C-alpha cells in the first residue's frame with residue numbers, strides 16, 4: 378500500500394468525497410497523508426511498548442495485501458492502562474496540502490455553517506474547580522513532591538443540530554496555516570479532529586525529530602502588543618523553567634538511543650493562529666536502525682508538556698485533581714508504516730465531535746510560580762482554535778458572562 382501522490386485538483390476530484398466516518402487525515406508541512414476507508418480497525422494496550430510494537434507490526438503484515446509497506450493511522454490515549462486505536466485504511470494517498478484544502482473546501486457550502494447554534498456549555502472542570510486544582514498543585518511543589526504538572530479542563534458544547542464535521546475540518550484548514558491537522562474516526566462514532574502545534578516524534582529511517590512546546594502566551598491582533606508578548610514570553614523565568622523541564626526529560630530518553638543528538642541551548646518562539654509558545658527543535662541519528670517510531674514515542678509519551686515531572690506522581694495527581702478521564706485528549710496521534718517510520722503529534726487544540734456535541738480540551742503547565750487565574754485564561758485562549766473552527770467564539774463568551 379504505497380502512498381500514491383495526489384498533486385492536482387482534477388486527480389483529486391476523480392476520487393469522490395472525503396468521508397469523516399471512515400477516512401483518516403494527518404497533515405505535516407505541505408503534505409497530507411490520507412487514508413480512505415477502513416480495511417481493518419483494531420485496539421492494542423499501550424502499557425507494554427514491546428507488545429504494542431510487535432502486535433502493530435503483526436497486524437500490518439496480516440493486512441498488507443499486495444503492498445510491501447502498509448500504513449496504520451492511530452491514536453494512543455493519555456492513560457497507559459487504556460488501549461490505542463488503529464485503522465489500516467483500504468487505500469492511502471499522499472496529497473499536496475493546497476490540493477487537499479481546495480478539494481475539501483469544494484465539498485462544503487456556506488449553508489453548512491448556518492442555522493446551527495450553541496445551546497449549552499457544560500464544563501467537566503469549571504473555572505472554580507480548575508483554579509482550585511492549580512492551588513492544590515502548588516502545595517505539592519512546596520512539599521517537593523513535584524516539579525511540574527499539567528492540569529486541564531474539558532468542556533462540552535451542545536448545538537441545536539448535528540455538527541457538520543467536514544465544515545469544521547475545512548475551517549481548521551482555512552484558519553490555521555501551520556501545525557499538524559488531523560482527523561480520526563474513533564470507535565465511539567465520534568471524530569477526533571484538531572490542529573496540534575506539537576510534534577512528539579518523526580522518524581524517517583535513522584533520523585528522528587521532535588518539537589516539544591511548553592510555555593505559552595495568547596496572541597493579539599495589535600502588532601505592538603504582539604511584540605511585547607513575544608518578549609515577555611521569551612524572558613519569562615516561569616515559562617523558561619516550564620520548558621526546560623520538558624527538554625531535560627526528552628534528553629534523558631533520547632541521548633542513550635541517538636548519536637549526535639542536537640538540542641539548542643535556548644528555546645525559540647513558535648506561533649499558532651492563536652498562541653505563542655516556547656519551542657525547541659530536537660534532532661538525532663538513531664543508533665539502532667531497527668527502532669520503531671512507537672518504541673520511542675510511547676516511551677516519551679506523556680512528556681512533561683502534557684503530564685508533569687516526575688511522571689508517575691504527576692500522573693496520579695492529575696487523576697485525583699481533574700476527576701475526569703482525559704480519554705484520547707493529551708494522548709498522541711499519527712501514523713506509522715511497516716518499516717517503523719512515521720510521525721506522531723500530541724492530541725491538543727482539538728475536539729471530539731459526536732452528533733450535536735463537541736467536547737473540547739485545554740491544559741496548561743503548572744509550576745511553583747503559576748498563577749491560577751492566568752492559567753485559566755491560558756486554557757481559554759487555547760480553546761480558541763476549536764471555538765473559531767466551530768464559529769462559536771462569541772456565543773461561547775456570552776455563556777461565560
Ligand SMILES: C=C(O[C@H]1C=CC=C(C(=O)O)[C@@H]1O)C(=O)O
Nearest residue numbers: 591592593682725739740741742
Ligand atoms: C496542554 C496543552 O498545551 C501544552 C502544549 C504546549 C504548551 C503548553 C503550556 O505552555 O502549558 C502545554 O504544555 C494544550 O494546549 O491543551
